[in-house]
Amino acid sequence: MLRWIIFISIYIAISIYVLQGLKAASRFPWVHYAYITISLLVIGNFIFQFTFGEQEGRVLSVAKSYAFGFLLAMIAFNLVTIVFLFSEDIYRLIAGTYHKIFGESREFSVPARRRFLSLMALGIASLPFGALLFGMYKGKYNFKVLKYNLEFDDLPDAFHGYQITQISDVHSGSFDDREKIEYAINLINEQNSDALLFTGDMVNNKAEEMKPWAELFSGLRAKDGKFSVLGNHDYGDYVQWESDAAKAKNLNDLKNLQREMGFDLLLNEHRYLKKGDDKIALIGVENWGRGGFKKAGDLKKAVSIIHKDDFKILMSHDPSHWEDVVIHDEHHYHLTLSGHTHGMQFGIEIPGWIKWSPVKWRYKYWAGIYEELGQYINVNRGFGFLGYPGRVGIWPEISVITLKKKSLT
Template structure:
């Protein structure tokens, strides 16, 4: 009887190990081959104090972190373009990291992204992967322009409503790793303006609130890229740990931040329980 118990125990342990191994294999296959290609739209309502009446219901398509060259090619952007254009946003913003190792795909990527359309324009900022190592930031900015995006590098622009005399301010900060000029990015903005700031690293929101920003749009975190039940994101990069995902209120302020989980990948070309996402943000007057 004792021998039979030991055999049953060993059989159970072998089955348990085999089951865990099988689950790990399936998870790995999903993360590498399936989930990272399952682009989805997320709709987010953003209540803003001080939003001009004419912009109530204004819709912004927000995407981030393409990382062209790291498991994502220019042709893979076709799905994003089709989905965003079908949604007919008022404005489109891209919050950085156009490339990873894909400088040779810049021209092709710009051609695909040039088909994105929005009546109030398209705006982009640089991410940390756009300014480091072998990457030439000037070439990234040129690709933004070729794609029809207005690069916002330490500057801001006024977005005027087409029918009434009301406006939004859209500001963009250079990437943190290039020592951005905060004063230039937010210069000339009057008190009480509704300011939307594009800043790649989300945790910079704690400083952005000092400049009267109403809403910050960011990326960089990838949502952790690999997420576990009851745990969430496994690993977040520096400056993406305090406000890593979704819509949040910035500490000790009325300012909001929306952080994108991004579309591409870095380090490893995998996503697990963290599908690539783009967002339709609908602004509502609070």
């Protein structure tokens, strides 16, 4: 209860402060009342959804995600506005103090707010506010196909031109538009890839979240099959289960559901993809993550019966596994496929110019292709979304990777 009181008090104080700037910028009372009404509705809905609106067994329902999203947009608007207003207030305070000490009247008088600065503050603050709302409305389903060509000296000849489609982080419990998901499934199939690889987080928490979408995902096609691994959310670790048996059943249900949808789920094991006499090893490990995330991945077990010199593609959900373990392993993993970061669902990307997201402060390898010690990783930006029900600048991704042998290019 105390944390709610503190949070609401801070939110109201900030809103009142922003309202003063709004009054300086606009003389129309209806604008002020509109801001007050929206502020109260946003905080009221957030409190309701995260208290009385709690759904048993789910960390974030769709309604709760939207409540969080609207609150995030409002906070972004307020904080940007405050930066300008507070800077001006410091100037006003200094000016008033100066007049008190050196002025003729020796009276302390704070200059009025300048309407131009208030308008500029509100105008700039509307940019992140509008972007976050757009991300919730359109951005989260703004699917992009990103294509990469990777060359290797030791790729088996028969696999020159072999095409892989990778998707990751479906988070089906967050979906709210069947038509958009159907479009994305068709977009994946249009790539006509040889193999489809899914790198974890099929659900937010519970296997039942995937059931309304299972028919659509069953329609995914690839010539040599569909393969998957588990991500940190697939284990149900973020739910208060009534018993350990219920949690174990949920995980088993999810594994079975993936297999029913046609995925070959790799649990610290491998498969060989073959073309004539040539083959490449496809390796899948369970989740291994740094900093408190589950470490069920067992790389040694997964490669225990494959040849050290085989060409290897590794599926591992969390890119920190690649950084901390894989690239330093005695085996050479030519290509690792990961996800997990979502690119934080927020950032700026202009190919060839800028690639930035706050998630870079947590993950060194957070989106796209990287190379270290002659080994590649692709960190997929994610198919779905979690928490904030949108995406801004970091769009949902379908990765298409073509393997090429250098001597044949």
